[in-house]
Amino acid sequence: MKKRWLLPVFASLMLLASPFTNDAEAATHKELTNTAYKYIGVPYTYGGTSTNGFDCSGFTQRVFSDLGISIGRTTSAQYSTGTAVSKSNLEVGDLVFFNTSGRGVSHVGIFVGNGEFVHSSTSKGVTVSKLSESYWANRYLGAKQIANFPAEEVTKKVEEVKSVAIDFSVYASRAEVANQLAKALNLDTSNTTSTFSDVKSSDKYAGAITSLQNEGIFQGDENKKFNPNSPITRAEMSKVLVLAFDLQLQDNTLQFTDVKKDNWAYEYVNNLASNKVTIGLGNGAFGAKDNVTLTQLGLFIERAMN
Structure with missing residues (x-):
């Protein structure tokens, strides 16, 4: 132009x-999930923040950035912001955190409803998992609401x-x-x-x-x-x-x-x-x-x- x-x-x-x-x-449930899902299949890369490869917090930061929302780069930075949400009150767009290292918060994903969350896993890259899966259920730490995405x-x-x-x-x-x-x-x-x-x-x-x-x-x-x-x-x-x-x-x-x-x-x-x-x-x-x-x-x- x-x-x-x-x-x-x-x-x-x-x-x-x-x-x-x-x-x-103006960001709805659908916009949030569509934005997150478009990266499914992108491989996991430690320290990754691009479509060449994401780590877990690099992925969540990218999705929120696509929606015009700025959040911290690291898992701990993201965990330290927002409002705490109980597991029973999770809403689409809430960040869910896990202790996968045995040393505190070390993994993050985005709740997308129906008990599922999308995240960048070390084994599958960006994928969708269920909170009820034993691995994730046993390592679940909590959730934070960074933004409100209406239905x-x-x-x-x-x-x-x-x-x-x-x-x-x-x-x-x-x-x-x-x-x-x-x-x-x-x-x-x-x-x-x-x-x-x-x-x-x-x-x-x-x-x-x-x-x-x-x-x-x-x-x-x-x-x-x-x-x-x-x-x-x-x-x-x-x-x-x-x-x-x-x-x-x-x-x-x-x-x-x-x-x-x-x-x-x-x-x-x-x-x-x-x-x-x-x-x-x-x-x-x-x-x-x-x-x-x-x-x-x-x-x-x-x-x-x-």
Whole structure:
């Protein structure tokens, strides 16, 4: 994608981008398990952190990193974080720990439901095992919840409630953001055939949505939906802007109290701040979970074009 020169279009954008936080706001059970399962078969390598080979903690760190969540590199570091969870209350995404060396915590995996966990074992590489297997049952130490991964049906209900509660005469929908961005970037919106399952070619902003999709600026969710009638958060907008304008990180030390380094949007928000696209809310916070308003969106464009 060619570099954009229209950065001023959103200069002073104090609001701003997609998904995955340490409370795993958009990462569901399915996304967690799909991410973990795609590495099944990768061999075990002591100290390994890549698809050439993982050790146990290198594997768990990689899966969480893929979901935008930062965790410690070693088994002991991972064991020292999160909230302790009893074996009877395990949820998908919880880290499960074992004493396989006789000297304390030495192995970790990710609970995936049905009494199973996925891990990188020394004998099989990345594989799925049962907690009830005698070897693992006898060496089980405990579990930690690092992030909350909701079930798909829970996420769907939450999004439905959000959509009903949002006043789109005040807040910008994802479709409206697509429309404004397509205009600002002077994109060709004649192609209205989108691969998003919830965007019809007859929809008002189908061309804008398709153009942004083709540019790789907007992506859908795990169900291949764009969610045109949903709001967009400042954190989500930060990612969209970085991609749209091909922003490169500049030297900057501005930090926000509500966007820590383990937040999925940290690099995007920090990028915006380093390019002076945002200064936050003025109280030390970025307002990552706040929704972007129409007034704010229009103001950014007006300031840029002037």
